[in-house]
Structure formats: structure tokens, C-alpha cells
Amino acid sequence: MLRKTLLTLATVTSAFSFAPAYAEGEVNVYSYRQQFLVEPLLQAFTNKTGIKVNIVYSNKGLLERLEQEGRNSPADVMLTPDIGPMYDGAEKGLFATIDSATIERNVPEHFQDPENRWVGLTSRARVIYTSKERVKEGEIKTYEDLADPKWKGRVCTRSGKHTYNISLIASMIAHDGLEATETWLRGVKDNLGQKPQGNDRAQAKAIKEGICDVALGNSYYFGHMLTNEEEPEQKTWAEAINLVFPNQDGRGAHMNISGASITKYAPHPQEALELIEFLTERDAQYLYANANFEFPVRPKTKRSDIIKKYMGDFKGDEINLTEVGALRKEAAKLVDKVGFDN
Amino acid sequence: MQSTPLAKKTTNSWLVSSWAIALIVALPILSVFYIALFPEENIWKHLYDTVLPVYIITTLKLLAGVGFLSVILGVGTAWLVTMCQFPGRRFFEWALLLPFAVPAYVIAYVYTDILEYSGPVQGFLRDLFGWQTPRDYWFPEIRSLGGAITMLTLVLYPYIYLMSRAAFLEQSASLKDASRLLGCSPLQSFFRISLPIARPSIAVGLSLVSMETLNDFGTVDFFAVKSLSAGIFDTWLNMGNLGGAAQIASLMMIFVVFLIVGERMSRYKQQQFHNQDRFKALATYPLTKGKAALAFIACFVPLLAGFLIPVGLLLFYSLNYTKQFYTEDFQSHALHSFTLAISASVACLIIAVLLGYAQRLNPNKRSLKIAINFSSLGYALPGAVLALGVLVPLAHFDNSVDAFMRSHFDYSTGLLLSGTVFAVIFAYCVRFLAVSAGAVSSSLNKVTPSMDMASRSLGMTPMGTLLRVHLPLIKGGLLTSLLVVFVDCMKELPATLILRPFNYDTLATFVYQYASDQRLEQCALAALLIVAVGIVPVILLSRSIASSRDIKPA
Numbered sequence: 011m012l013r014k015t016l017l018t019l020a021t022v023t024s025a026f027s028f029a030p031a032y033a034e035g036e037v038n039v040y041s042y043r044q045q046f047l048v049e050p051l052l053q054a055f056t057n058k059t060g061i062k063v064n065i066v067y068s069n070k071g072l073l074e075r076l077e078q079e080g081r082n083s084p085a086d087v088m089l090t091p092d093i094g095p096m097y098d099g100a101e102k103g104l105f106a107t108i109d110s111a112t113i114e115r116n117v118p119e120h121f122q123d124p125e126n127r128w129v130g131l132t133s134r135a136r137v138i139y140t141s142k143e144r145v146k147e148g149e150i151k152t153y154e155d156l157a158d159p160k161w162k163g164r165v166c167t168r169s170g171k172h173t174y175n176i177s178l179i180a181s182m183i184a185h186d187g188l189e190a191t192e193t194w195l196r197g198v199k200d201n202l203g204q205k206p207q208g209n210d211r212a213q214a215k216a217i218k219e220g221i222c223d224v225a226l227g228n229s230y231y232f233g234h235m236l237t238n239e240e241e242p243e244q245k246t247w248a249e250a251i252n253l254v255f256p257n258q259d260g261r262g263a264h265m266n267i268s269g270a271s272i273t274k275y276a277p278h279p280q281e282a283l284e285l286i287e288f289l290t291e292r293d294a295q296y297l298y299a300n301a302n303f304e305f306p307v308r309p310k311t312k313r314s315d316i317i318k319k320y321m322g323d324f325k326g327d328e329i330n331l332t333e334v335g336a337l338r339k340e341a342a343k344l345v346d347k348v349g350f351d352n
Numbered sequence: 353m354q355s356t357p358l359a360k361k362t363t364n365s366w367l368v369s370s371w372a373i374a375l376i377v378a379l380p381i382l383s384v385f386y387i388a389l390f391p392e393e394n395i396w397k398h399l400y401d402t403v404l405p406v407y408i409i410t411t412l413k414l415l416a417g418v419g420f421l422s423v424i425l426g427v428g429t430a431w432l433v434t435m436c437q438f439p440g441r442r443f444f445e446w447a448l449l450l451p452f453a454v455p456a457y458v459i460a461y462v463y464t465d466i467l468e469y470s471g472p473v474q475g476f477l478r479d480l481f482g483w484q485t486p487r488d489y490w491f492p493e494i495r496s497l498g499g500a501i502t503m504l505t506l507v508l509y510p511y512i513y514l515m516s517r518a519a520f521l522e523q524s525a526s527l528k529d530a531s532r533l534l535g536c537s538p539l540q541s542f543f544r545i546s547l548p549i550a551r552p553s554i555a556v557g558l559s560l561v562s563m564e565t566l567n568d569f570g571t572v573d574f575f576a577v578k579s580l581s582a583g584i585f586d587t588w589l590n591m592g593n594l595g596g597a598a599q600i601a602s603l604m605m606i607f608v609v610f611l612i613v614g615e616r617m618s619r620y621k622q623q624q625f626h627n628q629d630r631f632k633a634l635a636t637y638p639l640t641k642g643k644a645a646l647a648f649i650a651c652f653v654p655l656l657a658g659f660l661i662p663v664g665l666l667l668f669y670s671l672n673y674t675k676q677f678y679t680e681d682f683q684s685h686a687l688h689s690f691t692l693a694i695s696a697s698v699a700c701l702i703i704a705v706l707l708g709y710a711q712r713l714n715p716n717k718r719s720l721k722i723a724i725n726f727s728s729l730g731y732a733l734p735g736a737v738l739a740l741g742v743l744v745p746l747a748h749f750d751n752s753v754d755a756f757m758r759s760h761f762d763y764s765t766g767l768l769l770s771g772t773v774f775a776v777i778f779a780y781c782v783r784f785l786a787v788s789a790g791a792v793s794s795s796l797n798k799v800t801p802s803m804d805m806a807s808r809s810l811g812m813t814p815m816g817t818l819l820r821v822h823l824p825l826i827k828g829g830l831l832t833s834l835l836v837v838f839v840d841c842m843k844e845l846p847a848t849l850i851l852r853p854f855n856y857d858t859l860a861t862f863v864y865q866y867a868s869d870q871r872l873e874q875c876a877l878a879a880l881l882i883v884a885v886g887i888v889p890v891i892l893l894s895r896s897i898a899s900s901r902d903i904k905p906a
Contacts, residue, residue, distance in 0.1 A: 065855060066854055066855075071739055071740060071846075071849070074850075075771075075850060075851075081751070082754055084771060094589075171586050173590060207495060219470065342591040343591070346398065346399075351576070
């Protein structure tokens with residue numbers, strides 16, 4: 011009786027269920043990465059392979075959705091803008107291991123998970139924006155310099171809890187140790203020209219407006235500002251700053267990546283692998299990296315003129331990002347402890 | 353009266369079904385509590401030692417500021433347009449509701465554009481006075497607690513306006529006449545008669561405002577205000593600790609419980625019913641020229657700041673940035689928004705009526721009352737947290753059915769509800785039930801129990817009584833509920849983002865993909881459309897309220 015009722019219930023619910031069936035020749039993507047960056051790539055993928063891509067974009071909650079949906083999740087691929095969710099998803103066992111010679115060939119080792127649960131697709135440096143007018147070349151060279159009292163009231167940054175800063179601080183912990191990083195963070199806090207706020211572009215703007223002289227920011231925002239036709243005012247922000255790639259005499263600039271994973275219960279693992287391989291190949295790498303003024307992870311990929319001109323040769327930190335990911339929680343606690351944002 | 357239940361055994365089915373519904377709606381909230389109680393790593397102590405005090409104090413300030421200003425604006429303007437005659441009164445009656453159609457995140461973006469350092473206002477002042485750098489002068493910082501209070505007040509006061517205006521319209525003309533005959537001035541009569549009578553309605557409005565303030569994330573995030581909801585996201589996304597985030601969310605809900613209980617206790621045993629003379633026209637005060645001008649200004653300022661300026665700027669942007677806004681997809685986004693909002697607002701209304709009426713039939717069942725109030729807590733949660741709460745029971749249901757079917761029939765049913773529009777509509781219902789339940793039960797409470805008694809003693813069933821007596825009587829309240837929830841759903845963003853099916857966009861998610869990148873110009877048109885869609889019900893709503901009572905000049 012119970013069986014019968016349940017069977018009826020299930021049939022009725024399936025009949026009324028709005029879920030469309032996803033046929034073969036499709037791949038389902040959950041994307042934390044923004045639509046305007048991802049859409050052209052997926053279009054190119056579909057054009058090339060005929061595989062249809064279904065997608066959900068959200069800036070949060072997709073990892074949790076994947077986790078709750080469990081083995082019935084329709085998602086095949088997860089696209090992430092930052093090491094944070096990649097590391098967390100891998101730790102929670104939500105991702106399958108990726109086994110592909112193409113990917114091994116295209117992606118440098120430090121941009122891959124040692125256990126192959128995620129693959130980096132584009133990279134960017136966290137750099138120091140300095141005022142063209144008020145900061146001389148060579149006056150600031152390292153992240154550590156930001157804590158130097160000579161910058162008192164002259165440093166700007168977005169929230170210390172923002173994921174880009176958390177990853178930077180985590181890499182500081184990895185290199186300098188927890189105690190030194192805490193001292194450094196307190197020093198930076200003492201140097202702040204204003205309470206941490208806004209996004210990275212807002213920091214360039216603050217330099218333009220004279221609120222501060224040096225700021226932390228991701229490299230690609232410079233390209234976005236410099237070429238912003240919709241809001242030409244941003245060009246003047248970019249023109250007010252120089253990009254300093256820190257720690258060139260040491261470990262190199264802190265790097266972060268956007269990346270991709272295949273889900274553990276992917277219903278279309280073959281198509282998923284095809285998509286990720288496609289994203290590491292030459293054409294997609296060029297398209298993806300240059301759309302966002304990021305660096306392609308695949309060496310010897312063509313770079314746009316702006317990248318060549320302003321973000322040409324520099325040394326990037328080659329620490330494996332798994333190590334950074336593991337220290338992120340520690341970094342976030344440190345930010346609270348020193349009251350960086352208060 | 354309280355002690356005589358209006359129903360006997362025949363209404364057990366009402367009791368059972370309302371319990372079942374209350375529980376289903378409460379599931380996402382229970383899930384959040386569950387996540388809080390069983391975190392993967394407990395960081396409560398760290399939070400408590402470091403950031404929690406800041407979150408709590410900031411939230412209290414935010415609540416106090418928004419609550420205070422909204423009551424002043426909402427009640428003040430409602431009284432003016434209901435009880436006074438001045439030029440423009442007819443216009444303000446509905447126009448004062450317009451800011452309600454503007455999403456808080458949109459107004460925050462707009463005012464930042466206008467008031468920040470590089471904005472036109474400060475630029476103008478610098479040109480005028482020859483200031484060079486930010487160090488030369490002082491200007492209020494828009495991205496601050498005060499800024500957040502102002503923004504939230506501007507879009508939330510209409511809740512209180514709406515509720516208190518309905519209450520002023522329903523008040524007995526003879527009570528007011530009596531107070532005036534006994535020597536009260538119009539103002540005294542307002543404070544001693546109208547205001548206390550409207551208090552329950554104002555309280556409903558205020559509790560909605562407070563919950564909206566608590567659940568707001570867009571504004572506090574953009575303004576870097578460290579409120580509890582900012583803390584939830586910080587703990588969840590930056591510290592990677594969902595359990596800790598759920599703990600803060602639970603704290604927030606406990607907060608709300610105190611708020612509601614406190615308010616209820618303060619008017620314990622007060623009960624009001626429609627007066628017999630509610631159909632007698634309400635007399636209004638003519639204002640002298642000077643006073644009329646002041647009244648005009650008092651009503652115009654919130655309209656200007658909460659609607660005309662932000663919408664004007666959006667219009668300006670969309671005229672100046674005429675790119676390919678109108679794509680083929682645009683229609684489908686709009687259709688999605690409408691479908692979701694209509695389904696959810698109707699579902700909410702039905703649930704609210706069922707629950708409200710079951711409560712009326714069983715006034716002695718306190719546990720039911722508590723269950724219903726508990727299920728309204730979803731409104732206080734930030735949308736994304738509620739979405740997580742929705743994920744848990746739906747996915748659990750889907751996976752249990754699937755596992756059962758696999759093991760017994762070797763057939764996989766997959767995900768039946770998760771990742772479908774049902775999940776989104778369910779989330780909307782959980783989120784906005786507080787709104788419709790509040791509106792429905794406050795209308796229902798004003799219907800005198802003698803109506804039930806008359807109807808029932810004439811042989812009508814409880815259902816018949818509901819359909820033929822109560823629903824017609826509370827038509828206004830039902831419409832209010834329907835429209836408010838509809839507008840809220842049109843604006844809803846975070847839960848939609850997380851729960852939606854593949855390749856599914858609404859107007860709000862469409863706006864979001866640009867607004868999140870602070871490229872307001874590019875989504876101005878879509879944002880305007882959300883506002884425009886919100887305006888239609890606002891106007892309908894205000895008409896139906898106004899026509900609920902004749903108003904005659906004194």
C-alpha cells in the first residue's frame with residue numbers, strides 16, 4: 011500500500027515537476043564567474059563541438075546547492091573566479107579527479123590541484139597601485155613595505171575580508187609565518203588613509219582623488235579602467251596610477267586564479283572534460299584571458315597589447331594555491347583579530 | 353469572547369492542515385537552525401571575541417534609525433493625506449507609495465553616484481568654493497551607517513504609510529468627533545485617539561520594516577556597514593564557515609522573536625473591531641495656506657528623495673546609454689519575473705488566509721499561533737541564507753524519493769523539486785509569508801466575532817463563512833497582501849540567483865549581472881522596468897484603499 015502510494019506520488023510529482031530532462035550532447039554548468047566573461051567562451055565551445063551548455067550563474071550558494079543535491083545533481087562543471095570555492099569544494103569532496111593529458115600539457119603545475127580536483131584557467135596578480143604624481147619609482151617594492159610607517163595615512167584597500175585580500179594574506183602567512191603576518195597586518199591598518207571600502211577600482215579612484223597614494227588591487231582592473239568606454243571617467247583613474255608588481259627580488263607577486271572543476275556525480279563527465287580541455291587550449295585561453303585582462307595559464311598564449319605594455323614581464327609567486335587555500339581560514343581570523351575593517 | 357472557540361470538532365481538519373502548512377513553511381528556517389547547531393567547525397567563540405559585538409551594536413543602531421525615521425515619515429504623511437485637505441493631497445495619496453517600487457540596492461547605487469566625492473553634488477560645491485582635495489572640506493559620507501539608514505528609510509517607510517493609512521481610514525468618525533467635541537485640538541485628537549487606534553497596524557508595518565532592515569545585504573554591503581547580515585556573509589563566504597553564518601542568522605531570528613513578542617506584550621488584551629459607523633464618511637481638516645504648504649513639503653520630500661531622484665537618474669542613464677538593452681531575451685526575463693511573482697503572491701495569499709482563519713477558529717490553540725509566527729521568521733533572513741535553508745529540505749526530499757525508487761523499483765527519479773521554479777516559488781513563499789500573513793490577519797482581526805456567530809448559527813460551515821462572509825469583508829486586506837508580495841517578488845534577487853533552473857533569468861537577475869559590477873548605466877533600463885512593474889500594483893493598491901472609505905470635507 012505504502013509502496014503504491016509512494017509510486018503514485020513520485021509519478022505525479024514527476025509529471026508536475028518543472029525540471030526539463032537534459033539529453034546527451036549537453037553539459038550543465040554552475041558558474042560563480044560572471045556571465046559577461048563566460049558566455050563568449052561557452053558560445054565558442056558550442057560552435058566547435060555542438061555540445062549545448064546549460065548554465066546557472068550566481069555569486070554565492072552554488073557549492074552548497076551542489077552539496078545538497080548530492081548524487082542527483084545535474085551539474086557537471088563548476089566555474090570559479092578564485093581559489094576559495096575551488097579549495098572548499100575539493101575539501102568537501104564535491105569534485106571528481108580530472109585525468110587529461112591535454113590539461114597536463116596546457117596548465118603549469120602550480121596552477122593545478124596536486125590531486126587534480128581543480129584546474130586553473132586564468133591568473134592575475136595582486137599588485138600595488140601607486141600614484142604617478144606622489145610616489146617615485148622604486149619607492150615601494152614589496153607587500154611588506156605597505157606596513158612601513160612612512161606610508162602612514164597613505165594606504166587604501168578594499169575590505170580585508172574580501173576574498174582577494176584573504177588569499178593575499180594567506181600567502182603572506184605561508185611565506186612569512188603567522189606572527190610576522192599579524193604584525194604586518196597591524197602595520198598596514200595603521201597606515202590606512204580611509205576605512206577599507208569599495209572594490210579594487212575604487213582604490214585607483216581614491217588615488218586619483220588624493221585620498222591615498224598606494225593601494226592594493228588586482229592587475230586586470232587596470233585594463234578594464236583604461237579601456238572603459240561606457241564610463242570614460244575610469245580612464246582617468248587608470249591614468250593616475252602605476253602598477254607595481256611586488257616582491258620581484260623575492261618570491262614574486264601573489265597570484266590567484268579562476269578555474270574549473272568536474273563535479274563528483276557529473277551526469278555528463280565526457281562532455282565536462284571536453285569543455286575544460288577546450289578552455290585550456292590556445293583559442294579559448296586567448297579569448298578568456300584577454301576578455302578580462304587576465305593572464306592565460308597556458309604558456310605561449312598570445313597576449314593583448316595592453317597586457318604586453320603594462321603587465322609584461324614579471325615574476326609571479328609559484329607557491330601551489332592549495333597551500334594558500336588551506337590558510338584562508340587562518341587569514342580571515344587574523345583580519346578579525348586585528349580589527350582591520352573596523 | 354476569546355474563550356469561546358468559534359469552532360468545534362468539525363474544524364479539526366482546519367487545525368491539522370494549518371499545522372501541516374506552517375510546518376512545511378518552517379522547514380527552511382529549521383534547516384538554518386540545524387546548520388547552526390551542527391557546524392563543521394565551531395567558530396562561535398572567535399566571532400564572539402572579535403566581530404560579533406560590532407555586528408550587534410551596528411544592527412541595533414540601524415534598526416533604531418530606520419524604525420524611528422520610517423514611523424515619522426510613514427505615519428506623518430499617512431495622517432496628512434487622510435485627515436487634512438491641502439493641494440496635491442489626492443496625488444500624494446498614491447504617490448507616497450511609489451518609493452516602495454524601488455529596490456534598496458538600486459537606490460543605494462544611485463545616491464552613491466550622486467553624493468560621492470566624484471559625483472555632481474560635491475563637484476559642484478568644489479567648483480563653487482574652490483576646494484581642491486577631500487581634506488579641504490567636510491561632506492557627509494554616503495557610504496556610512498547614516499547613509500544606510502537614510503537609503504533604507506526612503507524605500508521602507510511606505511510599509512508604515514500603507515498600514516497606518518488603512519488604519520486611519522478605518523477609524524470611527526464618531527470617536528474622533530467625540531474627542532473634538534470634548535475639546536481636543538486636531539493634533540491632540542491625533543495623539544490621543546487616531547494614533548492609539550492605529551497602533552496595531554503601525555506595529556505590523558514597523559515589524560515588516562525591521563525585518564526588511566535586518567535581511568538587507570545589498571545596501572549594507574555596498575556601504576561597508578558591519579551589520580549582522582554583513583557578518584553572516586563574511587563568515588560564510590570569507591571564513592568558509594557556513595555553520596558560523598547560520599549561528600549569526602539564528603541569533604538574528606531570535607532577535608526578531610523578541611521584537612515581535614515585546615510588541616505583542618505591550619498591547620496585550622487590546623482588541624479592536626470595525627466600528628458600526630465605518631461607512632460614515634470621515635471628516636477632514638482644511639488647512640490654512642501656510643500649513644498647507646508645509647504639509648505639501650512634508651509629503652513631497654520623501655517622494656522626491658525616494659522616487660523622483662533615483663528614477664530620474666535611471667531615466668537619464670537609459671537615455672544616454674542606449675545600447676542593445678532590448679534583446680529577444682528581455683521578454684522572456686519579464687515573463688519569468690511575472691510568472692514567479694504571480695504564483696508566489698497567490699500561494700502566499702492562500703496560505704495566509706488558511707493560517708489566519710484557522711487561528712480565528714481556534715483562538716485557544718496557542719501552539720498553533722506560535723507555529724504560524726515561527727513560519728513567518730523567514731522574512732528576517734537574508735535571501736541567500738533562506739535559499740540555503742530551502743535547498744536542504746527540498747534536496748533531502750528529492751534524494752529520499754530517489755533512493756527509495758532506486759532500491760524498490762530500480763528507477764531513478766532524480767531531482768523532482770530542487771533546481772526547478774517550484775524551489776524558487778517556495779523560497780518566495782517562505783520569505784514573504786510574513787507580509788501576507790500580517791496583512792490578512794490584521795484585517796481578519798477587525799471583523800467582529802458576531803459575524804462568525806451569526807453566520808454559523810444560520811447553518812453555514814466554517815468554509816462557507818470564510819468564503820461568503822470574511823473574504824468579502826476583508827477584500828482590501830487581501831488585495832494589499834497580494835500586491836505587496838507581488839512587488840517584493842519582482843525585486844527579489846539573492847534566493848532567485850541560487851535556486852533558479854538552468855538558463856533562467858528574471859529581470860532582477862538581469863539587472864544584477866551589471867549592477868554587481870557597479871555598472872549602473874548599463875542596467876538602468878531593466879532597473880527602470882522593475883520599478884515600473886512595481887508601480888502598477890502600487891497605484892491599484894492605493895485606489896482600492898482610498899475607495900474603501902468616503903472622505904468628506906469637514
